[in-house]
Amino acid sequence: MSTDYNGIPIPTIKRLPSYLRLLKAYRDEGMEMISATLLADELGLKPIQVRKDISCTGIEGKPKVGFSVNGLIDAIVETLGWDNATDAILVGVGHLGSALARYEGFGNYGLKIVAAFDAEEKKWGKKVGSVPILNPAEMGTYIRDNHVNIAVIAVPAEHAQAVAEQVVGYGVRAIWNFAPKDLKLEEDVVVQRTDLATSFAVLSAQVKLRLEQKKHRSGSVTW
Amino acid sequence: MSTDYNGIPIPTIKRLPSYLRLLKAYRDEGMEMISATLLADELGLKPIQVRKDISCTGIEGKPKVGFSVNGLIDAIVETLGWDNATDAILVGVGHLGSALARYEGFGNYGLKIVAAFDAEEKKWGKKVGSVPILNPAEMGTYIRDNHVNIAVIAVPAEHAQAVAEQVVGYGVRAIWNFAPKDLKLEEDVVVQRTDLATSFAVLSAQVKLRLEQKKHRSGSVTW
DNA sequence: TAGATTGTTAATCGATTAACAATC
DNA sequence: TAGATTGTTAATCGATTAACAATC
Numbered sequence: 001m002s003t004d005y006n007g008i009p010i011p012t013i014k015r016l017p018s019y020l021r022l023l024k025a026y027r028d029e030g031m032e033m034i035s036a037t038l039l040a041d042e043l044g045l046k047p048i049q050v051r052k053d054i055s056c057t058g059i060e061g062k063p064k065v066g067f068s069v070n071g072l073i074d075a076i077v078e079t080l081g082w083d084n085a086t087d088a089i090l091v092g093v094g095h096l097g098s099a100l101a102r103y104e105g106f107g108n109y110g111l112k113i114v115a116a117f118d119a120e121e122k123k124w125g126k127k128v129g130s131v132p133i134l135n136p137a138e139m140g141t142y143i144r145d146n147h148v149n150i151a152v153i154a155v156p157a158e159h160a161q162a163v164a165e166q167v168v169g170y171g172v173r174a175i176w177n178f179a180p181k182d183l184k185l186e187e188d189v190v191v192q193r194t195d196l197a198t199s200f201a202v203l204s205a206q207v208k209l210r211l212e213q214k215k216h217r218s219g220s221v222t223w
Numbered sequence: 224m225s226t227d228y229n230g231i232p233i234p235t236i237k238r239l240p241s242y243l244r245l246l247k248a249y250r251d252e253g254m255e256m257i258s259a260t261l262l263a264d265e266l267g268l269k270p271i272q273v274r275k276d277i278s279c280t281g282i283e284g285k286p287k288v289g290f291s292v293n294g295l296i297d298a299i300v301e302t303l304g305w306d307n308a309t310d311a312i313l314v315g316v317g318h319l320g321s322a323l324a325r326y327e328g329f330g331n332y333g334l335k336i337v338a339a340f341d342a343e344e345k346k347w348g349k350k351v352g353s354v355p356i357l358n359p360a361e362m363g364t365y366i367r368d369n370h371v372n373i374a375v376i377a378v379p380a381e382h383a384q385a386v387a388e389q390v391v392g393y394g395v396r397a398i399w400n401f402a403p404k405d406l407k408l409e410e411d412v413v414v415q416r417t418d419l420a421t422s423f424a425v426l427s428a429q430v431k432l433r434l435e436q437k438k439h440r441s442g443s444v445t446w
Numbered sequence: 447t448a449g450a451t452t453g454t455t456a457a458t459c460g461a462t463t464a465a466c467a468a469t470c
Numbered sequence: 471t472a473g474a475t476t477g478t479t480a481a482t483c484g485a486t487t488a489a490c491a492a493t494c
Contacts, residue, residue, distance in 0.1 A: 060452085
């Protein structure tokens with residue numbers, strides 16, 4: 001009975017949104033079936049990897065034909081839990097927070113930012129995009145009354161930990177953290193950090209590596 | 224001679240910025256030596272992993288004492304190639320692009336956005352933060368004259384591929400792509416995608432898994 | 447039918463983790 | 471000295487990839 005199921009591999013989960021985007025584009029072009037081979041080619045992946053990923057969604061294909069585009073779309077959406085929209089609050093309406101509040105793509109992910117909170121009094125009562133900005137003092141009431149489970153944190157790094165603890169105290173179970181700060185929270189709170197530094201680190205390290213390789217090569221033989 | 228060196232493991236690279244942030248904070252508090260144990264504890268990692276990561280930077284520690292805080296900071300900065308600032312251009316000054324242009328943290332990563340380009344004529348000549356917004360027609364000249372190697376792309380998904388090809392044509396060697404689109408480019412162009420969908424996918428999948436586990440548990444035995 | 451594509455099982459690869467000797 | 475911490479070498483774990491039979 002101790003299945004100890006850890007869900008779908010995280011690398012697979014990270015690729016699912018790319019499949020989904022592509023599939024929706026193909027669907028809009030009227031395509032009904034699609035092969036893993038084509039998806040792989042389009043995304044620069046190996047067909048076998050795409051098939052493995054797809055198998056995680058529980059969808060089965062037909063040899064020689066491929067997979068149902070609509071079937072795959074539904075399966076991925078369901079696998080990611082993007083089928084029913086989840087309400088979330090945003091904390092911190094600075095430059096980044098504003099951009100997030102105005103971002104229209106969240107609907108595709110089943111995410112809806114229903115309210116924003118900011119420490120600056122002059123913002124209270126205003127809106128960012130279609131999202132009302134409220135006084136943080138109302139946060140607890142809001143979270144409890146609206147059964148909000150997810151908080152998007154876009155406050156300065158030095159306030160992130162405190163804000164996180166606060167919203168968790170009010171009942172939030174998952175945090176999407178845009179502040180450059182590693183949060184320490186109870187085990188059972190899901191935290192996902194989206195960090196520009198981390199992302200850029202991979203880019204710069206690769207650029208550096210390329211430069212060194214080029215140097216090495218030109219230093220030895222030219223071919 | 225065929226070392227076939229692939230550089231530092233990507234998971235390690237992704238953790239380096241967290242170490243760096245923490246180390247800088249400790250340095251500012253006057254700490255001179257730090258142990259992998261403490262770093263690990265602070266970030267919720269295992270000491271052995273921190274030691275392995277640190278060893279990738281080439282820094283050596285002293286048994287019982289730990290590592291030099293300043294030495295580690297320098298080594299990480301150097302490993303990531305964040306030691307000398309790189310000029311980059313930003314393409315696309317929408318909500319997200321504006322937030323990126325105004326972001327003050329890039330200095331810490333050795334990244335400097337020196338110019339922005341946007342298709343909207345009314346933005347030309349204006350500034351976003353301290354970054355001038357220019358006519359995309361000038362992009363080629365700008366990139367070549369200023370030897371720009373990195374482009375940050377924050378245009379709508381449907382234009383991302385075309386913009387990427389364009390800047391690469393002008394000499395850009397690395398692209399930080401914020402558009403929800405997988406770019407197909409020559410092998411030797413470094414591309415890093417920072418995608419809200421991907422990030423959120425991991426969060427939602429984990430939330431979904433937790434809910435299912437909770438359901439299972441309450442369905443069977445309570446313990 | 448022949449050939450492309452699927453799904454499964456096994457092999458490989460790389461990162462994490464464990465064990466432990468070296469050392470300040 | 472004793473004990474904490476390092477660095478290395480080996481074991482484990484998990485994801486990717488390969489091989490191949492099944493099938494439309």
